[in-house]
């Protein structure tokens with residue numbers, strides 16, 4: 237039996253079909269004409285390409301056993317558009333709905349794509365920065381950003397320097413030629429804050445290469461510190477890196493170094509499974525559906541503030557310590 241999954245929490249409307257393996261995947265990313273994402277415009281984009289995106293992946297409608305969708309967290313208008321499409325489709329196919337938490341789905345597709353079993357996950361994307369790990373039946377949030385996601389922070393810095401959007405790749409390129417200057421490092425308990433760091437980097441009078449270099453070194457060191465402490469607290473020995481910022485070679489290198497020192501192993505999925513994608517919703521939807529975690533239509537409301545630790549992970553065997 238196949239599960240159709242629809243992801244659309246932010247800029248990418250993407251759908252996929254999973255049975256024992258990935259059957260199909262198609263994405264229609266929204267490119268804002270300029271600047272950042274306007275939630276309502278992104279939602280209009282999703283609505284306008286919904287039929288095509290679903291048609292591309294849905295080859296055998298009679299084989300579909302459930303429809304999974306990204307229920308949150310994300311942009312309200314985008315989530316509502318996706319939820320409406322999922323309900324309509326589930327009703328017309330006569331199959332149940334599975335409401336998938338976007339952050340949990342990043343972790344699950346990462347485990348599927350890399351073969352790691354029980355990792356501490358560093359999820360760094362545009363809107364999100366979180367360190368997650370499985371403990372007693374839930375994905376606990378060990379630490380997270382208190383203000384903005386690191387990717388959005390990098391993009392903000394990049395916009396102020398007139399780099400093309402998204403800014404991450406250009407910052408990474410310039411950072412290679414820079415040397416270190418001091419910038420504010422903010423870890424509070426197990427949480428992170430980036431906005432002070434971003435402003436300081438923007439306002440720095442240092443050469444641009446040095447600002448890029450130091451912005452990366454500081455932000456990544458903060459992420460690595462929290463990941464390392466979560467590893468120690470949870471007693472785990474695998475690290476999974478996901479989200480768009482996972483594309484950064486320096487971040488991977490810093491995590492590799494930390495993991496080597498601790499006798500842990502780093503796993504990074506191939507690019508198409510790192511950023512937002514329909515496969516992560518279809519896959520997680522399938523393992524949830526197999527565990528009986530479907531929802532009635534009355535419980536299918538979009539939830540912009542849906543947190544990973546609200547989800548009871550009924551589909552995983554408890555690792556015994």
Ligand code: ATP
Nearest residue numbers: 246361362363364387402403404405480481484511
């Ligand atoms: P989410 O909705 O899960 O927060 P998103 O839609 O904002 O995700 P992703 O596709 O996961 O985003 O990630 C996009 C971010 O990744 C952008 O902010 C971009 O600058 C950043 N990024 C891409 N490549 C690199 C890189 N090489 N180095 C650093 N950051 C990068």
Ligand code: FE2
Nearest residue numbers: 342361511512
């Ligand atoms: Fe994401």
